[in-house]
Structures are given as C-alpha cells and as structure tokens.
Amino acid sequence: MALAATVLAAAVGLSACATQKARDGAPTGPTASAPAPVRGGQDGTTTDVRTSDLNNDGVPELTKYYKEVDDPAVAGKKKSVLVRQDIDMTWDGRVDIWRYFDDQGQVVREEWDTDYDGNVDETRFFENGVIVRSERDRNNDGRPDIFRYYAKGQLERKEVDTNGDGQIDRWEYFNGLTLDRVGVDKNFDGTVDTWAKVGTEQAAATPSAP
Numbered sequence: 787m788a789l790a791a792t793v794l795a796a797a798v799g800l801s802a803c804a805t806q807k808a809r810d811g812a813p814t815g816p817t818a819s820a821p822a823p824v825r826g827g828q829d830g831t832t833t834d835v836r837t838s839d840l841n842n843d844g845v846p847e848l849t850k851y852y853k854e855v856d857d858p859a860v861a862g863k864k865k866s867v868l869v870r871q872d873i874d875m876t877w878d879g880r881v882d883i884w885r886y887f888d889d890q891g892q893v894v895r896e897e898w899d900t901d902y903d904g905n906v907d908e909t910r911f912f913e914n915g916v917i918v919r920s921e922r923d924r925n926n927d928g929r930p931d932i933f934r935y936y937a938k939g940q941l942e943r944k945e946v947d948t949n950g951d952g953q954i955d956r957w958e959y960f961n962g963l964t965l966d967r968v969g970v971d972k973n974f975d976g977t978v979d980t981w982a983k984v985g986t987e988q989a990a991a992t993p994s995a996p
Contacts, residue, residue, distance in 0.1 A: 825906070826897045827881060827897070830884075831851060831870070832852060834852040834854075835850070841877060846874075847874045848871065848874075849881075850872075851870040851871075852867060853867060854867075867890075867891060868887050868891060870884065870885065871883075873885065878902075880902065883896060883898055884896065892912070894911070895911055895912065896910040896912075897909050898910070906923075908920060917936050919933070919935055920933070920934045925950060927950065931947040932944070933954070940962070943959055943960065944958040945957055953971075955970065956970055956971070965984045967983050970982075
C-alpha cells in the first residue's frame with residue numbers, strides 16, 4: 787500500500803499576465819455567462835487504453851490513453867504517445883483529475899474535481915509543460931470565479947469574483963512568494979476602489995487542490 791501510494795503521488799505531481807490596465811486598477815477577468823457544469827474527461831479518448839491498479843483492489847487508479855503519431859526521428863514510422871491520463875486520487879473508483887498532453891508528451895491542461903461530485907471545478911492550463919493559468923469554480927455554478935495567473939510557474943496574480951456576478955472585484959498581486967498588494971471593488975461597479983499594500987502573506991509557487 788505504501789509503495790502504491792508513493793507511485794501514485796509521483797504520477798500526479800504537478801509541473802507547476804497582468805496587463806497594464808489591470809495594474810492601473812481596471813478589471814480584466816472573464817465575464818461570460820455561466821455554462822452548465824461539465825463532466826471531466828470529455829476529450830482525448832482513444833482506443834489504446836492502459837490501466838494501473840496500484841493497490842490491487844481490481845479497480846484501476848490510473849488510466850492512460852495513447853494514440854499513434856508520426857515519429858520525427860524516423861521517417862515513415864509511427865510512435866505511440868500519451869494523450870490523456872485519468873487519476874483516482876482517493877482510490878474510491880472515481881476519477882478526480884483528467885490530465886491532457888500534446889504530441890511531445892507535455893501536459894497542456896488539467897481538469898480537477900476537487901469536491902468529488904464528478905464535475906470539473908478547476909481547470910489548469912500549461913505552456914511548454916509549465917502552468918500559466920488556472921480557473922476555479924468554487925460555488926459550483928458552472929462559471930469560474932477565481933483566476934490565477936503564473937509567470938515561469940510561479941503565482942503572479944489572482945483575480946476573484948466574490949459576489950458571483952461574473953465580474954472580477956478583487957485583485958491580488960504577488961512579488962515572488964509574497965502577496966504584495968490587494969485591490970478591491972467595494973461597490974461592484976467594475977473599478978478598483980481601494981488598494982492595500984500587504985507584503986506579508988505567503989503564496990504557493992504551484993497550485994494545490996483546496
């Protein structure tokens with residue numbers, strides 16, 4: 787069991803901008819109308835499926851989907867590449883993380899079910915295998931209300947819709963690992979009313995599930 791847990795933890799390890807308008811105090815977060823909650827794993831299904839049952843209970847904790855692509859190293863040849871990985875973090879038989887890869891084997895997106903209801907409530911986006919943005923739906927209305935932006939895998943800015951109206955009304959900026967300043971739109975009119983210098987609160991370099 788300990789070995790299985792170690793293998794699973796290694797398998798799911800995460801590889802962990804602000805505009806001038808935002809820096810001047812104007813909101814930048816997405817404001818689209820709320821879609822219906824979505825189930826995870828809608829993309830990347832293939833016929834080449836491989837599973838791993840790490841705790842030998844007859845139910846796989848890891849499911850990997852592969853496809854064939856042209857092998858750039860050998861003309862006219864094909865190679866098998868991983869396109870999706872489903873992960874059951876809690877060993878309850880249900881997928882909690884759906885991870886998607888490009889043809890070079892780098893992760894491009896992750897979908898997380900952090901409250902274990904089968905719906906995606908956090909999506910993380912990657913470029914060259916490094917996280918650049920995440921979107922979190924904390925009230926399960928199908929619309930993200932927390933947006934995190936990263937530079938070189940490190941949290942740089944966080945935007946929050948605190949009242950669920952689809953508009954960003956709180957902005958947090960980070961300097962290294964430290965929360966530097968916070969802007970708040972108190973009357974929800976789309977503009978920052980107050981800025982506060984913080985400089986003491988710590989932030990994670992890579993995101994973690996709540």
